[in-house]
Amino acid sequence: MKIVGKGVAKIDGLAIATGKPLYTDDLVPANALTVKILRSPHAAARIKAIDTVAAESVEGVACVLTHKDVPQARFTLAGQTYPEPSPYDRLILEDLVRYVGDEVAIVAAADERAAQKALELIKVDYEVLTPVLDFEQAIDHPAVVHPETDLHCNFDIGHNRLRNIAATHKVEVGDVAAELAASAVVVEETYYTQAQAQAMMETYRAFSYLDHAGRLVVVSSTQIPFHVRRQLARALELPASRIRVIKPRIGGGFGGKQTAVAEIFPALVTLRTGRPAKIVYERRETFTATNSRHAMRFKVRLGADRDGLIRAIDVECLSDTGAYGEHAPTVFSVAGEKSLSLYNKARAVRYAGHAVYTNKLPAGAMRGYGATQGCFAVESAVNKLAGALGLDPSALRLKNIIRAGELDIYHNRILGSASLDRCIERGRELIGWDEKYPSRDLGGKVRAVGMAVTMQGSGIAGIDTASAEVRLNDDGNYTLLLGSTDMGTGSDTILAQMAAEVLQTPLDAIIVHAADTDVSPFDTGSYASSTAYVTGMAVVKAAGELREKIIAAAAGLMNAAPAEVTFDGAVLTGPAGDRLTLAELAQRSVVGPDRRQLAGYASHGSPVSPPPFVAGFADVEVDKETGKVELLDYVAVIDCGTVINPNLARVQAEGGLVQGIGLALYEDVRYDERGGLQTNSFMTYKIPSRKDVGAIRVFFEESYEPTGPFGAKSIGEVVANTPAPAIAHAVRNAVGAWLTRLPLTPEKVYAAMTKQPKERTCT
Amino acid sequence: MRIEVTINGHKTALEVAPDEILADTLRAAGFASVRRGCDTTNCGLCTVWVDGRPTLSCAILAARMDGRDITTIEGVAGEAEAFARLLVAEGAEQCGFCSPGFIMTVLAMKRELADPTDDEIIHYLTGNLCRCTGYMGQLRAVKKFLEVRP
């Protein structure tokens, strides 16, 4: 392979790195109105009256909209394939507010100053209601988050509005109770994972205008342009054919931008006023009024025989979806699916529980999408089991993990590719497991190692579809049209690498266009680790089809059969040695009557979602005086099938690992007792800085995925999962106590350490 | 109020509000490379140079810039591109949203520190957050850049 597998530079890398005006806010028309949102100060309240007269009279104010001025069709903002499994539990504005930060009114004005002034002049009379803030108290709480009767679900997701249950899910294979009873060793524990903010550097933003035909154009920093178009159509009661969504360069998404939090507001203003309008969320707004990772509680029971074969896994989960149910059922199910599928020697597994509504910031999609949470719980329990059995945790895993060609107990499907065993072996060597496990007391500090393994998926099996088109242009170059969304991952580049590989052409002969719903072929968007795998296959197929058409067209001109013509990417050679350059063929395909521009077009959806795997190893130092955990070294060995671009894959892995480290050690979305968000800035919500991360080392153990493009699987999400359980394991080995609640702050570590000094295992 | 500043070597007169912050002034004046990731001086995305020193433009009033010399990445395009090439070769720009502020800090560091150690590099750049890359690739690029003699 000439281009696939090479660490080529990103096609837009230089432009974005040097600050060219390519992002949403750089492209706003000069006369756009500034949109601002009045937000609820209460976690639960009914709006009795709202007075906008003074606000409307502020000079420069174009409109002030309240719940009386908006369409009444309920919708979901979750960026999922239609019909979405997420409940339709939102209105654009409603007379009921469900969390501190919920939208109350929309203001649009000529500039920021006027908009701000108008916001301050809106008078709202609230009837303050009792909120439900603790997700463990949510079910059957007297306060009902969604009392409305017009809420709608497209599927039976076990929604029970009056009990504050957004979704219910249960999977059971085999007889869990019997297998647990028959197990020689059973470990049991309850784990908590906290909400985490996506904290992408570019906050949410969008602008809108009417085009020459009176159609609504929305330019947005989104991962899901086609879903945004559909959501806007439903929420604004406008035919989708009247809407165009364009995605420019995006300053990070991490799943946050798989929920369309901002687009509706400027769009509504443009429809009402006929004028361009923009909204740019402040950082504080991004923390308080968008979405975050679902906080979860897991009760885990693991049963094993004396040799360490895991016989039963039982997980009961409770998930906090906050005020609205975006992604509630699916994040919930993924938490079980991805963590229980790993251990296929089990004879019985069960995963069950609820996602519940509370009067807090809605939860949504975030990198890992539940697998991160489930991985912390199940991997912590597996480490605990290793302790109970007196087995090395890496050996325990090698005994129990699923391998290529084996049946996955959760889906009853054969696994196509896996090199997790090699990932574990190599990671052990790289971290120096044998010398370092479990720990070493250095006096004031204890040094210890810990590990975890994980898997994710590649796209959503049986649901998501991507399309791609490759055109041969008049000058012999190609245009690759995509509907997927490069949010910094480099997906435009790797997809161009795939097309270039099939067409045997240099990368710079490929022009990439993505994404504009008027122009791009349909793609569900970039989420669920789907782009390289699902869109990638569409690209490979489309490029293959074009290649055949090129050969057939040349054969026609040469009066030969297609099988007699060879094509090396630049020149077509016929049976009689006649030669035709691609450029000549391209030109002929568009000159004169009866010609036809050559293009390949393909769609792809996959009946399977082949998992990538990671084995993660943490080397930490814990300060005995303070409980502070310092991460010295993190080794991740990754199986993402064929690595399409090693440089981009490595950096993506490093970034995901650091997000996982933040989750492990300090990132935490915290509220006060009235439901106000305490962590609403980078002062109070700490993401890792470059001083916090120690050394991160990434390695690949390639496998070959038969259903993937060039054997590739995904890498985007899986890398976020192992740090939390691996670091918690290392902390256990350092201080002798299990920490079951993330994040592992010094306070918690110190408390755990001083409570159970006798359990310490130091060599 | 009216201020006179030099931006990227050009003397300019600007009309600014008394409470206007420099980042907004610069963006409004067409320097789109100046980005904001926070409003609390935590992220470093808005870094420009004021009289040659890296400065957070979200935390300084435009009114205070009267008579000062401001440099954005557009003003050091050649040098910025030289470093950006190393960054991009490493794959260490992902979304790129943090890159202009980061690059301005790296270029300032190169002027200020001679032969810095890894720790000194990390310390100098700590105020520049990046949510995408995990920092390792950025460090690889910076070290290559420092080896390149001007």
Ligand code: FES
């Ligand atoms: S925007 Fe200035 S430091 Fe974040």
Ligand code: FES
């Ligand atoms: S590259 Fe996205 S924040 Fe740094």
